[in-house]
Every structure is written in structure tokens, then in C-alpha cells.
Amino acid sequence: MTTTAFSQIPVGSELKEIPISSKPGIVEVLSSRRDPLAFERKRIAQLGPVSGYHAFGRTWVVPSGPEAAEEILMNKKKTFANGPAWTYLIGPFFNRGVMLLDFEEHRSHRLILQQAFNPAVLRKYMDLMQPMIAERMAAFPTGKVDLFKEFKALTLDVALEVFLGLELPKAEADRINKAFLETVQAGVAVIRKPVPGTRWWKGLRSRKILEEFFYAHIPAKRATKTDDLFSVLCHAESDEGQTFSDEDVVNHMIFVLMAAHDTSTISMTQMCYRMATHPQWQQRAHDQSMQLDATLSYDDLGALTDLDVIFKESLRMCTPVPAHPRMAIEDTEVSGYFVPKGTMITVPVYANHYDETVYTDPLVFDPNRFAPDRAEDKKFRMGFAPFGGGVHKCIGLYFGQMEIKTIMHHLVRDYEWSVPEGYVLPMNYASLPIPKRGFQVTLRHR
Numbered sequence: 113m114t115t116t117a118f119s120q121i122p123v124g125s126e127l128k129e130i131p132i133s134s135k136p137g138i139v140e141v142l143s144s145r146r147d148p149l150a151f152e153r154k155r156i157a158q159l160g161p162v163s164g165y166h167a168f169g170r171t172w173v174v175p176s177g178p179e180a181a182e183e184i185l186m187n188k189k190k191t192f193a194n195g196p197a198w199t200y201l202i203g204p205f206f207n208r209g210v211m212l213l214d215f216e217e218h219r220s221h222r223l224i225l226q227q228a229f230n231p232a233v234l235r236k237y238m239d240l241m242q243p244m245i246a247e248r249m250a251a252f253p254t255g256k257v258d259l260f261k262e263f264k265a266l267t268l269d270v271a272l273e274v275f276l277g278l279e280l281p282k283a284e285a286d287r288i289n290k291a292f293l294e295t296v297q298a299g300v301a302v303i304r305k306p307v308p309g310t311r312w313w314k315g316l317r318s319r320k321i322l323e324e325f326f327y328a329h330i331p332a333k334r335a336t337k338t339d340d341l342f343s344v345l346c347h348a349e350s351d352e353g354q355t356f357s358d359e360d361v362v363n364h365m366i367f368v369l370m371a372a373h374d375t376s377t378i379s380m381t382q383m384c385y386r387m388a389t390h391p392q393w394q395q396r397a398h399d400q401s402m403q404l405d406a407t408l409s410y411d412d413l414g415a416l417t418d419l420d421v422i423f424k425e426s427l428r429m430c431t432p433v434p435a436h437p438r439m440a441i442e443d444t445e446v447s448g449y450f451v452p453k454g455t456m457i458t459v460p461v462y463a464n465h466y467d468e469t470v471y472t473d474p475l476v477f478d479p480n481r482f483a484p485d486r487a488e489d490k491k492f493r494m495g496f497a498p499f500g501g502g503v504h505k506c507i508g509l510y511f512g513q514m515e516i517k518t519i520m521h522h523l524v525r526d527y528e529w530s531v532p533e534g535y536v537l538p539m540n541y542a543s544l545p546i547p548k549r550g551f552q553v554t555l556r557h558r
């Protein structure tokens with residue numbers, strides 16, 4: 113029998129040893145990319161609720177279920193850290209983004225960053241974004257439309273307006289968009305060295321483009337206070353009087369833009385996919401939006417209850433951040449299993465959202481499961497965790513919902529869209545879950 117760190121269980125402890133799959137990393141990575149739910153379910157059936165596998169040059173432990181998720185994300189014993197795990201995956205590209213910081217340092221950065229996401233500032237962002245979204249949605253293309261591509265372009269433009277407060281020429285906006293894409297995709301590169309032409313190499317090249325771009329605009333942003341995030345970060349001060357250095361501003365801008373962009377695009381694509389395959393929900397959302405003015409205010413958002421449950425159910429079925437990695441920084445435990453110091457561990461949110469102890473018929477699209485009388489998401493603290501939990505819980509949660517609801521409000525009011533009967537959207541799960549070849553619909557003005 114081989115001795116590994118996992119078998120070094122402290123004498124007298126009742127903790128169990130985590131079984132580790134012996135398959136080669138490349139086999140595991142490919143099968144998880146093919147079908148993440150089947151991958152997870154098969155491992156649970158073969159090895160139990162907590163097991164490990166090899167991928168990206170490391171062993172990753174995956175404790176399944178909402179209670180294990182709570183233990184890790186709430187991190188009561190402070191034995192799990194974000195930095196070493198996320199840094200391993202995306203560190204060179206998202207260096208010192210707030211999600212990659214831990215404990216006291218994370219707390220002090222998050223307190224300053226929070227100033228850019230408080231309700232008063234969110235209202236200003238809403239005022240900035242509402243007219244531009246209304247204008248863009250009025251000119252939305254019709255006929256055969258790739259919604260994924262349209263949302264990607266739209267969320268980037270919203271980000272440039274609301275986060276950067278800059279009007280960029282198209283070629284420059286495209287260059288920045290491409291740089292974001294490449295930095296995001298680099299994290300799950302199989303070749304994890306800067307070999308020219310590989311994802312990793314492109315990610316590093318793009319990080320440099322983004323740094324140069326932000327540093328160049330800092331002096332102007334520091335000189336004048338405006339309502340955009342970039343300016344807010346340049347002037348933000350925590351209650352304790354702390355501010356960000358230029359380097360902090362650049363690191364946080366790059367991270368926040370990345371965190372905001374793909375997640376919102378994925379959410380809207382999934383909502384439209386589900387509303388196309390369940391047109392009764394498209395109609396309900398339309399009817400509800402027609403009861404409000406076309407121009408939404410911050411205070412109207414709560415009235416869009418149908419879009420709200422469609423959003424939640426879409427995020428349940430295809431959660432934009434499918435796993436939340438951590439590293440054990442000392443010997444610890446999860447669900448009664450021994451977790452040695454240095455273990456990479458990840459919360460399998462994607463699979464947890466299909467857990468039958470949490471959700472009735474989890475494979476079925478059923479937004480009403482989130483209605484107050486059923487509230488399946490409230491059964492467990494971390495049964496529904498698209499935005500994570502604990503101290504790293506998504507800071508852009510309200511911003512994201514505001515943007516998504518505003519875009520969807522215009523879309524469902526003025527347009528209807530469809531896909532062929534029985535359509536299934538082919539997905540690429542290599543990084544964040546995106547459609548393999550965009551998401552084509554037939555879209556017409558109502």
C-alpha cells in the first residue's frame with residue numbers, strides 16, 4: 113500500500129482517507145470537459161462523496177454536496193485559502209485581483225473595493241448604463257442572430273462606459289476584448305508554460321496589453337472624479353482611510369472587468385436559451401416587463417420577478433463559475449475526511465446544482481422552484497451558490513443582476529426569439545462554460 117499525504121491521518125483521529133483516482137490527468141481533464149455532470153456523478157459512484165483526481169499537474173480533491181461546500185466556502189477554521197489555488201490556475205493573468213488575496217490583506221482591499229459597489233454608486237452606474245442599453249437594444253439585429261456574440265459585444269461596451277468611462281474607437285475596443293478573452297482562457301491551458309502560440313503564452317501577452325492600457329489612463333482618472341468604476345477606484349477610501357496604489361488600481365480593474373464580462377454574457381445566453389426552449393417563460397417575462405416603463409429605474413428591478421426566477425434557474429443549470437478552488441494551508445478536514453496541508457480542493461458548484469437532495473427533478477428547467485412557496489435554493493446554505501459564499505462572495509452580484517435585468521427587460525419587451533424544436537445548445541466546458549459555436553436564434557421585433 114502506498115503512503116501518501118492523504119493517508120497520513122493523525123493517530124487517534126476518526127477521519128477517513130480521501131480516495132484518489134489513478135487515471136492520468138489528461139484523461140480526467142478531457143472527460144470533465146466533455147460532460148462535467150456525468151464526470152462528477154461517475155466519480156461519486158466509484159469513489160464516494162469526497163475523492164480526488166489528477167489534473168493540470170496537481171491532485172484536486174472534490175467534496176460533493178452543499179454541506180461540504182459550506183464547510184469550505186464559509187471557512188470557519190480559516191484553513192482554506194483562495195490565493196494559492198486561484199494563483200495556480202490564473203495567477204499570471206490576474207495577479208493580485210481581490211479574489212486571489214486572503215485573510216487580512218483580502219479584507220483591507222475588499223473594504224476599499226466595496227466603496228465602488230455600494231447602493232449609492234450602483235444607482236449612478238444604473239443611470240450611466242440604462243440609456244446606452246436602451247439605445248443599443250433599439251438597434252438590436254433581427255433575423256438569424258448569434259446572441260452570445262451580441263451579448264459579449266454589449267457587455268463589453270457597458271463595461272467600457274460604466275467601468276472605464278472611456279469611449280474607445282472600435283479597433284481599440286476589439287483589441288481590449290481579445291486581450292480579456294485570452295487572459296481568461298489561459299487559466300485552463302493544458303501546456304502551462306509560455307510556449308509561443310499556446311494559450312498560456314497568449315494570456316501573458318494579453319495581460320501586458322491590459323496593464324499598459326490601464327496605466328496609460330490612470331493620470332487622467334486620478335485628476336478628475338467621475339462616476340465610472342475606474343475613477344471610483346482611483347479615489348476610493350475605506351472607513352479606515354486606506355486607498356489604492358496605481359498598481360492596485362490596475363490589478364483590480366483587470367480582475368473586475370474579467371469577473372464581470374464573461375459571467376454576465378454566459379448568464380444572459382443561458383437565460384435566452386432556456387426562454388427559447390420554454391417559450392411560455394419568454395411570454396411571462398414579456399407580459400411582466402410590459403407592465404413597467406421601457407426605461408427602468410434602479411427601484412423597478414425588484415418588480416421583475418419572472419426574470420428573476422428565470423435568471424436563478426438558468427444559473428443553477430449552467431453556473432458561470434463551475435468550480436471554486438481553494439488550498440488547505442494546514443492539515444484540516446471536510447465531511448469527515450482528512451485533508452492534508454497543501455491539498456488543492458475545489459467546490460463542484462456545477463454538479464452541486466444538480467444534487468437530488470437539494471433540487472426536485474434537477475434536470476428539468478423549472479424557475480418556480482425559486483418561488484417563495486418552494487424556495488428549493490434555501491434548503492441548504494450553499495445549495496445554490498452561483499456567486500460563491502463567505503468572504504469572497506461575488507462583489508458584483510447586484511451590479512451583474514442590474515445589468516442583466518436591464519438588457520433582458522428590453523429584449524423581452526421588444527423582441528421574441530426561437531430555436532428549432534428539440535434544440536440543445538452544444539457547450540464548451542474547457543474554461544467558463546460557453547457555447548461551442550455561439551448561440552444562433554431567429555429573432556424578430558414584436
Ligand code: HEM
Binds near residue numbers: 431
Ligand atoms: C452573473 C454574473 C456573475 C457570477 C455568476 C459571478 C460569480 C462569482 C463567483 C462564484 C465568485 C467567487 C469565486 C470564489 O469564491 O472562488 C465571484 C467573485 C467575484 N466577482 Fe463575480 N460573478 C458575476 C458577476 C460579477 C460582476 C458583474 C462583477 C463586477 C462588476 C463581479 C466581480 C467579482 C469580484 C471582484 C469577485 C471577487 C470577490 C472577492 O474575492 O472578494 N462578478 N463571482
